[in-house]
Amino acid sequence: MKRIITVTAGLTIGALALAGCSGGGSEGDGVAEDGSLTLTLSAWSVATTPEFQLLADAFHEKNPNVTVEVKDYDPAEYNTLLTTDLAAGKGPDIITQKEVKFLTTFQEGGQLLDVSDVELPEGIGGADSYKVDGTAYATPYRQDSWVLFYNKDLFEQAGVEAPDGSWTWEDYDAAAEELTSKLDGAKGTYEHGWQSTLQGFANAQNGADVLAGEYDYMKPFYERVLKLQEDGAQESFNTVTANQLTYQGEFGKQKAAMMPMGTWFVATLISQQASGDADDFEWGIAPAPQLDESTTGTDAVPVTFGDPTGFGINANINDDKVEAAKEFLAFAASEEAATALAEIGITPALLTDPVIDAYFGSEGAPQDELSTFAVQTHETRPENPASNKTAAVQNILNDMHSAILSESASVDDAIAEAEGRVATEVG
């Protein structure tokens, strides 16, 4: 009996040892004898997100000896699955950065190659989001930023003056109230329940460092939105969460005349209007309302926020493939790739005139000058700084967001609590 126990214990320890040592090295080397290469690229929802295949095909056309193979991941669990693959040594050669806040996890884990020597075109947005202590660990190809969508038909119907690029938040509030009172059934505006919808603007326009742990500057923003909720000028946060309202439905079905949202919604709205999922109405894009008049008007540069999407290179990549991978990064950021992306409704990180022309060239896109201005001209500050504290701080701020807007806590109490938590819990 005793012996059996010893044997079993031995077996268990053996199993432990086996489980302990996970395999290293990457999957195949992808280099053929004739010099042709295969680069793998992580992506999500490839069937409905055509940008990856588009970039892969275009790159292959330019460099026939390099094939880019797109690896599909589940979008909801993208970072978890990718992390697991990387930890097991089975990660892709090119690591797509879906969310900026995960960059430092990969970088600190030694998974990302220094890509500071990849040349980027001048004026590209979002590159700084990928820099840690001055070293770039990824390069952007896409950057959505937040703008104000508005329904021209509803503005006309209510007889309210449409946005002209000169709005501060007070102008926006006044318009929302006026629209609500003059429209039958539709609300003045719709703010989705995400923390970004409010905190993103508060952080960017106050030039605040979200990691600094002081959030008093958010107070006026919350007070404004609470007032709009109370007056019925926008749907209440509680109804938004309880009824799980979608922003596509609220704006697309004309339940609200305005909506602050990211530029990714442009492509969605165009396709939903074409398919009939959204009503048929005239709409436009205006710059996000500003904190004060110093950044309003079409001769100034409005301040907004957004995070880029970019590509990094696996630190364990085969040496023979590094050059090709860097070329791919440079290509994805180039004007040529940006134009191709713009044609399918993606907002590229590089917004030169030809790119903007391609962006607004598709059928159903707004054609007015203000929309072009709003998409092309802005100072987009990063929503999530590249730091290993970002995820924890944003979680705390998200709790604060739901506490205030559900009216479970007063603005002052909730802000004080969040400040206390950031000070004691984020290490």
Add this chain to the structure above:
Amino acid sequence: MTTTATPQRARRRRSRLRMRNTLLGWSFILPNFLGFATLTLVPVIVLFYMSLTNWNIFGSSQFVGFDNFVRLVNDGSFRTSFVNTLYYSVMHIPLTIVVSLGLALLLNNKLRGVAFFRTAAFFPYITSIVAIALVWNLLFSPDYGPINEMLRFIGISNPPGWLTSANWSMPAVVIISTWRDMGYYMVLFLAALQTVPRELHEAARMDGANVFERFWNVTLPSLRPTMFFVTVMLTINSFKIFDLILVLTNGGPGQSTMVISQFIYRKGFEENNFGYASAASVVLFLLCIIVTIVQFLWNQRKSAR
């Protein structure tokens, strides 16, 4: 061959036989045990080690001793989620026992269509949790939900905000989880009720005991083994509550429905502090095991009486 076996030999043969039987028995459980060992036992042992490190998934980890546990004690969010977990359990366990036992007693009667009602009561348990969350969120919707419409109709002018109010979110979660779990525990109680000896009831009736006295003095004591099992399972499941809260409220509003499991999920999978999350898991594990041992001892004392 062994016609003249010495006692020593016989003993050896007997011990060999016992060994053979043991090995045979173990070989039967081996397939299951292998699965258990690789998927549960080894990860759990690794978890205990990880709780003493500051591992962030990539590369090597540093051994930090009990630093994670010290940090847990001083972490306000962990305290909040600990208290919330207890708050949830204290409401959920008795309520579920009362409701499921009541249902079982009701459906233990001979009545027309009893199979249908039993099935209906079991239905929530097999419904997808995401669907449950979606529908209950709509039902509890503060301004347009049918529940508050009804409350307003009967004259409550200011009904609670349910899942959107910090004070009412936990009670609302308890109502939903009780509704979901009651069918499962009802089935357990139903099975146990079938085993209550009829003679005891008859004897009690002869002695003039009324319905409540018979329930209290005959039915309940006969149900004790089941009651013990149900209480233990309910306690462990209450401490581990996660999925329902994640999809219903995601811990909000504020931190009002944040529980230990969600704390672990956040620290581990959202913030990549796997060492710290493991430490919180160890605390949850100890909490479960301590409460179970206490219940076990209590049950033993009762059955000894």
